[in-house]
Amino acid sequence: MELRQENAGAVAIVAISGRIDSNTSPQLERVLIDTIAAGAPRLVLDLTGTQYLSSAGLRILLLTAKQIERASGRFVLHGLCDRVRDVLDLSGFLSELKVCSDRTEAVAIAGA
Amino acid sequence: MANRMANCEQVELVIRNRIDELPRVIAALDALVQRHELPDAALDMHVALDEVLSNIVKYAYEDIDSHDIHVRLKVSSGQLEAEVEDDGKAFDPLHAIQPDRKPPLAERKPGGLGVSIVKRLMSEVSYTRAHGRNCITLTRRLDR
Numbered sequence: 123m124e125l126r127q128e129n130a131g132a133v134a135i136v137a138i139s140g141r142i143d144s145n146t147s148p149q150l151e152r153v154l155i156d157t158i159a160a161g162a163p164r165l166v167l168d169l170t171g172t173q174y175l176s177s178a179g180l181r182i183l184l185l186t187a188k189q190i191e192r193a194s195g196r197f198v199l200h201g202l203c204d205r206v207r208d209v210l211d212l213s214g215f216l217s218e219l220k221v222c223s224d225r226t227e228a229v230a231i232a233g234a
Numbered sequence: 235m236a237n238r239m240a241n242c243e244q245v246e247l248v249i250r251n252r253i254d255e256l257p258r259v260i261a262a263l264d265a266l267v268q269r270h271e272l273p274d275a276a277l278d279m280h281v282a283l284d285e286v287l288s289n290i291v292k293y294a295y296e297d298i299d300s301h302d303i304h305v306r307l308k309v310s311s312g313q314l315e316a317e318v319e320d321d322g323k324a325f326d327p328l329h330a331i332q333p334d335r336k337p338p339l340a341e342r343k344p345g346g347l348g349v350s351i352v353k354r355l356m357s358e359v360s361y362t363r364a365h366g367r368n369c370i371t372l373t374r375r376l377d378r
Contacts, residue, residue, distance in 0.1 A: 141280065144288040145256050174277050176284040177348040205277060212354050213347050 124171075125153050133164045133233045135225070139171030142179030151182045158186065163195025166228045170201030175209050183210075187219060196220075200228040243270065244308045251291050251301040251320075259283055259305050263316075270309050272376060278355040279314050279374050285348035286318050286327070286370055294322020294368070313357070316372045325368055326361045327352065 123146035126137040134157045142150060157165060165186070169175075175183075183199075190197040200222040202210070210216040222228040245262050249255035260280055267276045287303065295301055304319040330349045353359060358373040 141260075143256075143260075143281070143284040144253055145260070145284075174281050176281045176288075177351055178284070178288060180347055205274075205281075208354065209281070209351055212350055 123149065125150065127153070127157065130166075130229045131233055133166055133229050134160070135166045135168055135229065137168035137171065141173050142182075143174070143176040144178040147176075147178040147182050150179065151185070154182065154186045158189055158193075158195075163190040163193045163197070164232045165190060165195070165197050166225070166232050167197075167199045168201050168225060168228075169199060169203070169206055172201070172203065172206055175206045177209075177213075180209065180213050180215065183219075184215065196232045196234070198222055198228040198232045200225055241270070242308075242310045244306060246304070246306045248302050248304050249287075251295055251303060251322075253288060253291055255303075256284065256287050256291075259287060259307075262305075263307055266307055266309060266314075272309065272314065275374060275376050276314055279316060279372065282352045282355050282372050282374070283316055283318070285352050286316075286372065289325075289327075289348055290318070290320045290322055290368075294320055294325065296323065312377055313373055313375045315374075317369060318372075319367055319369045321367050324363050326363070327370060328359060328361050 123138065123140040123142060128135045136153060136157060138150065187197050198220045202221060207216065210219070220231060222231060243266065245266055247258060247262055249258055263280060263283065290303055301321055306317040308315040327349045352372065355374070356372050357375040360371045362369045
């Protein structure tokens with residue numbers, strides 16, 4: 123798994139390439155905790171390069187979403203492949219999250 | 235150890251009950267997928283094995299001893315199969331209680347979704363318990 127961090131105004135963007143599983147999810151958790159702690163929680167996760175997500179990754183997304191919700195921030199995902207979308211859907215989590223088809227829209231919603 | 239025939243291969247490995255052992259299984263699976271040029275559908279097996287093995291590592295043992303987990307990966311006639319055997323406490327994933335998927339975000343608790351994911355992604359899942367060992371067999375047909 124590779125993580126790339128960018129900023130678009132007040133919005134933090136974390137792009138995740140590769141696999142989010144029990145081995146890589148602790149690294150993702152550390153980065154997301156630091157990103158949220160660093161400022162106003164307006165976060166876009168770019169999953170365009172994400173091959174798959176296991177329940178270890180779901181756990182991180184759930185904790186992140188809850189933390190951002192408590193802080194009245196915004197959390198937006200985009201670039202979900204079918205395999206990732208399927209796992210989010212199965213968990214009942216897809217309907218709870220804001221998901222966009224492209225990055226421009228995701229950043230606009232997170233920054234609004 | 236690998237046993238290879240035309241379009242058919244079985245790889246066996248033994249890992250310890252530690253999360254940092256899981257990449258060895260994923261690497262063996264990657265190599266198998268590459269050698270047989272398997273389609274993207276094979277990635278479902280990566281997810282399922284991550285779920286099954288991390289579950290065993292986290293919950294199967296009540297002691298702090300080191301335990302062996304046996305993993306057999308097999309490619310044959312349009313399908314990918316994984317057999318995972320451990321000597322932990324009995325756990326039948328086919329009869330595990332599924333978590334409630336309906337509570338709102340703030341009330342959700344992480345965990346418990348791994349079994350649902352495995353069932354969804356695999357074509358077949360079977361479980362046996364014999365001689366104090368759990369054996370889970372995961373099958374992913376590669377034609378869908």
